[in-house]
Amino acid sequence: xxxxxxxxxxxxxxxxxxxxxxxxxxxxxxxxxxxxxxxxxxxxxxxxxxxxxxxxxxxxxxxxxxxxxxxxxxxxxxxxxxxxxxxxxxxxxxxxxxxxxxxxxxxxxxxxxxxxxxxxxxxxxxxxxxxxxxxxxxxxxxxxxxxxxxxxxxxxxxxxxxxxxxxxxxxxxxxxxxxxxxxxxxxxxxxxxxxx
Amino acid sequence: xxxxxxxxxxxxxxxxxxxxxxxxxxxxxxxxxxxxxxxxxxxxxxxxxxxxxxxxxxxxxxxxxxxxxxxxxxxxxxxxxxxxxxxxxxxxxxxxxxxxxxxxxxxxxxxxxxxxxxxxxxxxxxxxxxxxxxxxxxxxxxxxxxxxxxxxxxxxxxxxxxxxxxxxxxxxxxxxxxxxxxxxxxxxxxxxxxxxxxxxxxxxxxxxxxxxxx
Numbered sequence: 001x002x003x004x005x006x007x008x009x010x011x012x013x014x015x016x017x018x019x020x021x022x023x024x025x026x027x028x029x030x031x032x033x034x035x036x037x038x039x040x041x042x043x044x045x046x047x048x049x050x051x052x053x054x055x056x057x058x059x060x061x062x063x064x065x066x067x068x069x070x071x072x073x074x075x076x077x078x079x080x081x082x083x084x085x086x087x088x089x090x091x092x093x094x095x096x097x098x099x100x101x102x103x104x105x106x107x108x109x110x111x112x113x114x115x116x117x118x119x120x121x122x123x124x125x126x127x128x129x130x131x132x133x134x135x136x137x138x139x140x141x142x143x144x145x146x147x148x149x150x151x152x153x154x155x156x157x158x159x160x161x162x163x164x165x166x167x168x169x170x171x172x173x174x175x176x177x178x179x180x181x182x183x184x185x186x187x188x189x190x191x192x193x194x195x196x
Numbered sequence: 197x198x199x200x201x202x203x204x205x206x207x208x209x210x211x212x213x214x215x216x217x218x219x220x221x222x223x224x225x226x227x228x229x230x231x232x233x234x235x236x237x238x239x240x241x242x243x244x245x246x247x248x249x250x251x252x253x254x255x256x257x258x259x260x261x262x263x264x265x266x267x268x269x270x271x272x273x274x275x276x277x278x279x280x281x282x283x284x285x286x287x288x289x290x291x292x293x294x295x296x297x298x299x300x301x302x303x304x305x306x307x308x309x310x311x312x313x314x315x316x317x318x319x320x321x322x323x324x325x326x327x328x329x330x331x332x333x334x335x336x337x338x339x340x341x342x343x344x345x346x347x348x349x350x351x352x353x354x355x356x357x358x359x360x361x362x363x364x365x366x367x368x369x370x371x372x373x374x375x376x377x378x379x380x381x382x383x384x385x386x387x388x389x390x391x392x393x394x395x396x397x398x399x400x401x402x403x404x405x406x407x408x409x410x
Contacts, residue, residue, distance in 0.1 A: 003217075006215075007209075007210035007217050009215075009391075009392075010331050010334070010335070010391045010392065011394070012395060014200055014201050014202065014208060014217070015200055030199055030395070031328055031332075031395065032328055032331065032332060033331060065353065066357065067357075068357050070360055070363060071363065075357050075358070075359055076357070077353060077357045082349070082352035082353045082356040085352055085353075085368065086351070086352045086355070086368055086372070088367075088368075090373070091368055091370060091372060091373040093377075094348060094375075094376040094377075095352075097345075097348070097379075098349065102349065133213070133214060134213050134230055134232055138213075141387065144345050147343055147345045150300075151347075151348075151352075151353065152353060154296060154350050158350065158354060159354060159357065190214055193229060193230070
């Protein structure tokens, strides 16, 4: 019985679950928070997008995000290089925060999704399903790739004033990856609880 | 339309990790489905939110006053703060970039402080004023929260790129640490706030106390 009920996380109102059509969402009548949103992805599609995202993650991390040149000298930086640049001196802690938000949280989200979804494809719950699903919830607010994308674009403009800037493969991969991650690692992952 | 029953009236509790409606009558302490701890309300939500927010507010001062990076070009170095970075873009005519950095780095934390303080004070006074709008305000605060990380990433990338020894280098400075801490602590503050408190009337509180004391 409890499975058919849905509680508004913003104001505690209780509703019965409804079946939504495409593009529909169900708002709470008291606080207008979203209770349910139509989830258009099947397990298969989500897994396919996750694998795509994993490939893009390797591109975004192993190819430079951008390169610059100044009077014949060249320099390029990957995401990891920028984390290392923060780690020098008394500000090491912020390098940790940056590493978690632009590298570690996204890669763990992708690994957990791949693990959980490949078992779900066979209609099974993966080993440690509960743990994986809880980590997916916990990681979500700390994964900030879309902020990283905007930051990289601002950095391009910041440097373009004084030297030549060439956006790298990493930047394009980052752009697609950040959008994909919003789609595949969102709240609707919770539907797996009901489907497997 | 009449208001639907609330979870506390029905003896139910929302699991924050998997979204299951859990039955509290048998007194479970964790969600039967995902094992996450169950709370009718987030534990000491108001105290925690105040504490995280005031910590963030204290860090907000050095974050804006201390330089976030140092640019050395051909031997002459200059420190720049967040605001001086914004002004530089503005003066070079790049008002759009200036606006993005200003909104992400200065306005967003400011809006978060004002909004969270407003939410905390109204909840503590059991205010019935504009509850729907306050709910929306909280969701907005949650949504904009992490965009302030923008400047940390910009400084990191720029510092990683510009390393030409004598010709020019850019190094991060202490301000960026405080800045990152402001983001982390305002995010923690928003996460500790329980938006359901907005809808709790004094009457509700009494009944909730009755239930727990029995």
